[in-house]
Amino acid sequence: MYTPNILIVEDDDALRGELVELLKALGAMAIGVPDGAQAMHAWKLQPFDLLLCDYKLRAESGLDVLRALGDLAAAPAAGGCYLMTAHVDLTAAAQRDIASITTGLLHKPIDAKTLRRIVADAAEAGRC
Amino acid sequence: MLSVNYPQGFRVVLPYLWPMALLALAAATGLSAIRLIAAPGFEFYLGPLFYLLAYRWFGLKAGLVTAVATMLPSLWWWGHPMAVLLAIGHVLAIDRFSGEDRSLSTVTFFYQLMVGAIANLIWLNLPEPLAPEIVLDIAVRRILCETLLAACADLVLLAVLVDTTRGRVRRVRKLGLQQSIEALVSIAVAGAAMLFLLGELNHVNERLELHHEDVVSAVHALPDRNALQSGRTYWLNMHGVDTPMPFMKVASSAMGQAGPSLGCHVFDDGRGDGTGRQSLRYWLDMCYAVPLGAGKMVLVSPRGHVIDLYRDVLHGITPLMAYLGLAQIGLLMFRASVRRSSRVLSQALLGFGRGYVTTRPTAPFREADRLVGAFIAANNEFVAFERQRVHLMRTVEELRSAIDLRLLSDIRFDAQRGELRYAKIDPTSGRRGASLAVHSGDSMHFQSLAGQSEIMVEFRRGRDQDDQWYLLIARDYDQESDSWRYGCLIRLRTAKAFQTQMRHSARLMELGGMASALSHELRQPLFTISLAAENAQLLMHSGQMDPERMAAKLGRIVEQVERANAIIQRTSSYARTERDERVDMDICQAVRNAVRFMRPVMTERDIDLQIVIPDALPVMSLPRIGIEQIIVNALQNAADSIDTRRENEEDASIMGAVRVQVEQLDQTIVLNVQDNGAGLDPSIRSNAFNAFCTTKPEGKGTGLGLFVCRQIMDEVGGSIAIADNAQAPGATLTLRFPLAEGG
Numbered sequence: 001m002y003t004p005n006i007l008i009v010e011d012d013d014a015l016r017g018e019l020v021e022l023l024k025a026l027g028a029m030a031i032g033v034p035d036g037a038q039a040m041h042a043w044k045l046q047p048f049d050l051l052l053c054d055y056k057l058r059a060e061s062g063l064d065v066l067r068a069l070g071d072l073a074a075a076p077a078a079g080g081c082y083l084m085t086a087h088v089d090l091t092a093a094a095q096r097d098i099a100s101i102t103t104g105l106l107h108k109p110i111d112a113k114t115l116r117r118i119v120a121d122a123a124e125a126g127r128c
Numbered sequence: 129m130l131s132v133n134y135p136q137g138f139r140v141v142l143p144y145l146w147p148m149a150l151l152a153l154a155a156a157t158g159l160s161a162i163r164l165i166a167a168p169g170f171e172f173y174l175g176p177l178f179y180l181l182a183y184r185w186f187g188l189k190a191g192l193v194t195a196v197a198t199m200l201p202s203l204w205w206w207g208h209p210m211a212v213l214l215a216i217g218h219v220l221a222i223d224r225f226s227g228e229d230r231s232l233s234t235v236t237f238f239y240q241l242m243v244g245a246i247a248n249l250i251w252l253n254l255p256e257p258l259a260p261e262i263v264l265d266i267a268v269r270r271i272l273c274e275t276l277l278a279a280c281a282d283l284v285l286l287a288v289l290v291d292t293t294r295g296r297v298r299r300v301r302k303l304g305l306q307q308s309i310e311a312l313v314s315i316a317v318a319g320a321a322m323l324f325l326l327g328e329l330n331h332v333n334e335r336l337e338l339h340h341e342d343v344v345s346a347v348h349a350l351p352d353r354n355a356l357q358s359g360r361t362y363w364l365n366m367h368g369v370d371t372p373m374p375f376m377k378v379a380s381s382a383m384g385q386a387g388p389s390l391g392c393h394v395f396d397d398g399r400g401d402g403t404g405r406q407s408l409r410y411w412l413d414m415c416y417a418v419p420l421g422a423g424k425m426v427l428v429s430p431r432g433h434v435i436d437l438y439r440d441v442l443h444g445i446t447p448l449m450a451y452l453g454l455a456q457i458g459l460l461m462f463r464a465s466v467r468r469s470s471r472v473l474s475q476a477l478l479g480f481g482r483g484y485v486t487t488r489p490t491a492p493f494r495e496a497d498r499l500v501g502a503f504i505a506a507n508n509e510f511v512a513f514e515r516q517r518v519h520l521m522r523t524v525e526e527l528r529s530a531i532d533l534r535l536l537s538d539i540r541f542d543a544q545r546g547e548l549r550y551a552k553i554d555p556t557s558g559r560r561g562a563s564l565a566v567h568s569g570d571s572m573h574f575q576s577l578a579g580q581s582e583i584m585v586e587f588r589r590g591r592d593q594d595d596q597w598y599l600l601i602a603r604d605y606d607q608e609s610d611s612w613r614y615g616c617l618i619r620l621r622t623a624k625a626f627q628t629q630m631r632h633s634a635r636l637m638e639l640g641g642m643a644s645a646l647s648h649e650l651r652q653p654l655f656t657i658s659l660a661a662e663n664a665q666l667l668m669h670s671g672q673m674d675p676e677r678m679a680a681k682l683g684r685i686v687e688q689v690e691r692a693n694a695i696i697q698r699t700s701s702y703a704r705t706e707r708d709e710r711v712d713m714d715i716c717q718a719v720r721n722a723v724r725f726m727r728p729v730m731t732e733r734d735i736d737l738q739i740v741i742p743d744a745l746p747v748m749s750l751p752r753i754g755i756e757q758i759i760v761n762a763l764q765n766a767a768d769s770i771d772t773r774r775e776n777e778e779d780a781s782i783m784g785a786v787r788v789q790v791e792q793l794d795q796t797i798v799l800n801v802q803d804n805g806a807g808l809d810p811s812i813r814s815n816a817f818n819a820f821c822t823t824k825p826e827g828k829g830t831g832l833g834l835f836v837c838r839q840i841m842d843e844v845g846g847s848i849a850i851a852d853n854a855q856a857p858g859a860t861l862t863l864r865f866p867l868a869e870g871g
Contacts, residue, residue, distance in 0.1 A: 019659055022659050058731075086649075086652050086655070108655040109651060109654045109658040109659075110655065110658075112658075
């Protein structure tokens, strides 16, 4: 079974740790970083099948991080790029921006079933 | 008794009115009995002057009595009562046709013209007809004489007023326009006519006296005068005399018997004193007696010549009489115009302010017409103003009724009875004492206001379940009476409970604006809890029961639960209720709490939040939640203002900056919240702290944020101000906490 590589960009340490642990438990290779700079560094080291990025990082926007990674990578992650957010009232403009460069938006708290599905999708996409 | 100390004129007091009146009547009668001869054939009496004055001053009865008394001597002279009857008729005519504003002379003229002249015509032709020229001359003389005397009476009446009720004689100061003009015109015209008549009559008399000598010469020049038969009538033609004169030769002793055949009753031989020549009747009844010698006389009657001369006089005076008649008719027309002008003017004056005048009456005189026009214009302006005033009064009354406004004075709070005592000032019923029971919950507040020069307090009515609220505004506190001198009481339509609810709603709306941040704050720990629980579950299902890892998972879950709980606690404390009691606190701590609450908002909006607080500040007794609410509100407004600037300048990259600084300046702690936003909108610069004052889009701002802030600062005795930054974009909100008051 193909093991997808997943990069997690999340500034909340506790949340990032638990998410990495869960994804690993689900059979993925998961790496967590707290900000965009480390994400860029990790991406340069190896490609990832799935990218999960917090929408509002401490000092930067998740969208900016995704744009920067998109500029860096020849091809986007095969399994998709997702933004995670705890906000519920994103403006229409923000939602349009998100839709233009991501696979989808995941609202926190993301249930385990959803995480399993996107990991499975990433594994399928990576195998192809 | 005579008193001259009358300020507006002279004053004569008549203590014995009746004796004095009788004395005056006797004097008038005596003066009237004097035959005044102005010219030969022109005699007059003062009777009309006296009875006209008596009528005007003392009434009809006095006028009639005086008329009879003063004209009675004529009965003796003339042997008939015509003059007395005409005088009585004169007084009655004056009484009938002459009002107080009409002159005596005009009525007298027409009375003598129509009644006096006809009576003369009848009377003078009895028992034998008299030459019409003579009759008309006498009538003219009478008309002129009576009119002139009446005009003289008018002048006296214009100058002197007799107040019979007070027995006072004084000078008239307010002349009647119409009466004055009629009197002056009558005096002028009738006087001129009379002077002419007097001149003519004098001239006639001179001619007649000269005529006597001519007649004597003519008789002596007769060629056959000795051949004349006695008792036979001959006719003497003389040069310059149109009508031949009859003459007769008679014996000197038979003149008396022969005279009547020539119409003579008196004889003038040129040797008398000539007193009879002043009478018109003398010339008509006289024959010249020319002695021929030998006891013979020639009697010559000049009657025809006399009539010729008086006809000439009549011809001369007739145009003047016509002129006088026209003048009197003109005066009648003038009088009608004056009356109409007066009536129009009176209507304009008396109707002033009673309503709009749309149809403008016309006064015959231009001067009066202008005045009427001015009055009507002023009237319409006044009526319009009056209607506006009434409308305004009605509106004020409705307003008063609607808000139950009471104007008060001597306002004091009776702490023992729990009553507000005052004097109610009512525009209609005046000043009435009244009282209003104050709810026990508001009594303490009232007691705390004692000594303040001006108060504005909301309170509930006591012993009442309807939660009725009142607003009392009182001013000018008097220390001695422990009361405010004046003020007003307004029954509030919206109870304070509703206001409180509104404030609470406003805070909830502000909280609603932070829903996103709150959601983010809660969903983060919730997601972590979810993941930790999932991992723990997987750990259990894997069969690798590592107690340390499991404890770590459970510990993380507890940690995240506490984190969420802390967030909820902060939110709950922000939504404070009215019962926010004062606690000893450090303002810096309030700043920290507020900033911790608002930092996610600032972060989300790309706003750099900087805090500058001293290491230590004096502890103050303040409503902690209220102060935190002010700071939160200030930060929220700062964030909104920065967004507004970004929108205005269409530059979303503008980096927002908010700086919160706390410092102690002498006995005041100053807290500044400075932003680099859009600054104050000019439209709210002067009323930023008023309720419902906002420049935010509809649905976003309630306009109550700063209003509530100011209320809280008022409660703690501090102040709040907001102003544009001096040399940079944005504004600064400044809170001042006096240590003496709050510390």
